[in-house]
Amino acid sequence: xxxxxxxxxxxxxxxxxxxxxxxxxxxxxxxxxxxxxxxxxxxxxxxxxxxxxxxxxxxxxxxxxxxxxxxxxxxxxxxxxxxxxxxxxxxxxxxxxxxxxxxxxxxxxxxxxxxxxxxxxxxxxxxxxxxxxxxxxxxxxxxxxxxxxxxxxxxxxxxxxxxxxxxxxxxxxxxxxxxxxxxxxxxxxxxxxxxxxxxxx
Amino acid sequence: xxxxxxxxxxxxxxxxxxxxxxxxxxxxxxxxxxxxxxxxxxxxxxxxxxxxxxxxxxxxxxxxxxxxxxxxxxxxxxxxxxxxxxxxxxxxxxxxxxxxxxxxxxxxxxxxxxxxxxxxxxxxxxxxxxxxxxxxxxxxxxxxxxxxx
Numbered sequence: 213x214x215x216x217x218x219x220x221x222x223x224x225x226x227x228x229x230x231x232x233x234x235x236x237x238x239x240x241x242x243x244x245x246x247x248x249x250x251x252x253x254x255x256x257x258x259x260x261x262x263x264x265x266x267x268x269x270x271x272x273x274x275x276x277x278x279x280x281x282x283x284x285x286x287x288x289x290x291x292x293x294x295x296x297x298x299x300x301x302x303x304x305x306x307x308x309x310x311x312x313x314x315x316x317x318x319x320x321x322x323x324x325x326x327x328x329x330x331x332x333x334x335x336x337x338x339x340x341x342x343x344x345x346x347x348x349x350x351x352x353x354x355x356x357x358x359x360x361x362x363x364x365x366x367x368x369x370x371x372x373x374x375x376x377x378x379x380x381x382x383x384x385x386x387x388x389x390x391x392x393x394x395x396x397x398x399x400x401x402x403x404x405x406x407x408x409x410x411x412x413x
Numbered sequence: 414x415x416x417x418x419x420x421x422x423x424x425x426x427x428x429x430x431x432x433x434x435x436x437x438x439x440x441x442x443x444x445x446x447x448x449x450x451x452x453x454x455x456x457x458x459x460x461x462x463x464x465x466x467x468x469x470x471x472x473x474x475x476x477x478x479x480x481x482x483x484x485x486x487x488x489x490x491x492x493x494x495x496x497x498x499x500x501x502x503x504x505x506x507x508x509x510x511x512x513x514x515x516x517x518x519x520x521x522x523x524x525x526x527x528x529x530x531x532x533x534x535x536x537x538x539x540x541x542x543x544x545x546x547x548x549x550x551x552x553x554x555x556x557x558x559x560x561x562x
Contacts, residue, residue: 222485223451230455298483299452 224259226273226299233258236251237274244395244404249357249366251349260303261291263317267397268345275341276300276313283311283328285318314342319373327379330390337380340392341409348398359409368403370396378411385410415515422434423528428496435506438527447487448509454482454501454505480504490515508558 227233233256244252260269262284269298278280286292293304305311308327316322322344331339354369355378373396382389384407391407405411427435439445458476465472482504483493492512494504514523 223491225449225451225485230453301420 223298224261224295224365226232226258227256227270227399231240234274235268237270238297241271241274241395241404244403245393245404246357246361248361248404248406248409249368251351251401251403253400255398257401261289262297263289263345264292265345265397266401266404267400268315268343271395272296272302272313272315273299273403276302278302280312281305281310282313282315283308284360285313285321285323285389286296286315289396290322302351308340311340314340316342317346319346319377322374322377322380325384325392330384330387330392333390336389342392342394344373344394344396346370346398347395349396349401350404356412357409358412361406362409370403377413381405381411415520420511420541422516423524424494424507424511425534426528426532429511429535430531432500432503432506434531434534439506439509446489447508448489448492448512449487450482451485451491451504452481452483452484454480454504455482455500456499473519474491483510483545484508484512485525491557506512 213380233329237256239253240252242256244250253266254267254270256270258266258269260266264272272282276296280300280302282294282296282300282302283306284304288375296302297304302313307328308314308323311328314328325342331337341355348371350369350371352367354367357366357368359363372379388407393407394405396405417520435556436486455476457480459479461474461477462471463474464470465474477497479495479497480499480501480503481493481495482501483491484505485491492508492515493508494502494507494511494562510523510527514528519561
C-alpha cells in the first residue's frame with residue numbers, strides 16, 4: 213500500500229478569477245507578440261511559488277495544458293513543478309527536443325535554441341515557445357530590433373540575459389519560417405520576440 | 414496510519430453522499446476550520462465506461478458532468494474531491510472533509526461522526542431501492558404440457 217505524502221508544502225492557488233485573468237493575460241501576450249520589443253505590462257494578483265514571477269506564472273496558467281509538454285531548466289525546485297502540474301496539467305519532460313514550451317529561469321546560461329523543436333516546413337507552427345525570466349528591460353538603448361510589428365526599429369536592453377543568446381537568435385531568425393518564439397518576462401512586464409525579428413548590436 | 418485505500422474509501426463515500434447530509438454535519442461542527450481554495454469548484458465532463466453488455470466488454474456509456482475542487486486547510490491538510498453532477502457546494506464540502514479526515518487528531522472522531530452515518534444511510538437507500546425493485550419482479554412459470562392428464 214502506498215502512503216500519500218502528508219508533509220508536502222501547501223499548494224498555492226492559481227488565478228483568482230480564472231476567466232478574466234486568463235483572458236487579460238492572453239490579450240497582453242498577444243500584444244507582446246504583435247509588437248515585438250515593446251514593453252507590455254502584465255499585472256496579476258496572486259501568490260506564486262518561488263522563483264516564478266507573477267508574469268511567468270500567469271502566462272503558464274493561460275497557455276499550458278495537458279497537450280503542451282514543458283521543459284524547464286530548474287530541476288531541484290519541486291514546488292514549481294508541482295504547482296505547474298497541478299494547475300496546468302502539463303507534462304514536464306526531461307528533454308527539450310519534444311517540448312512545446314520551455315521555461316528558463318537562469319537567463320545567464322541559456323541552452324542553445326536549436327535544442328528545441330523549430331517546426332517542419334509543412335508545419336512551422338509545431339515549434340516551441342520559450343518563456344525566459346530576466347531581471348528587467350531598459351527601453352530605447354541597446355540592440356536594435358527590426359521586423360514585422362515594428363515601424364522602423366526599436367531599441368531595447370534586456371537585463372540579465374547572456375550575450376550568447378543573441379548568437380543563438382541570429383541562427384534562429386535565419387531559419388525562418390522555422391524557429392522558436394520567445395517571451396521575456398520580468399516582475400511586471402513582458403516582451404515578445406517572435407522568430408521574424410532581426411536583432412543587431 | 415492512514416493509507417491510500419482508506420482515503421479512497423472515504424473520498425468515495427463523501428462523493429456519493431447527499432449534499433444536505435454534508436451540510437448538516439458541517440453546521441454541527443463546533444470548530445470550523447478556515448481554508449482557501451487551491452482550485453475552486455469547477456465542472457467538466459468525463460466519459461464513463463462500463464461493462465454494459467453480457468459479453469463483458471468495456472463500453473463508453475456516455476458523458477457525465479463532474480465537479481472537482483481542491484482546498485487547503487490553514488495549517489493543515491489539502492483536500493480534494495471529485496463528485497458527480499454540478500453541485501459546487503457538494504464538491505467544496507467533500508474536499509473540506511477529505512482534508513480534515515487526513516488529520517490523525519480528528520480522523521477517528523470524523524470517521525465515526527461523518528463517514529459511518531453517511532455509509533449507513535447510503536446502505537439503507539440501497540436496500541430500499543433493491544427491495545422496491547425486487548417487489549416488481551415477475552416470475553414466469555411455464556405450464557408443463559400434458560401434465561396430469
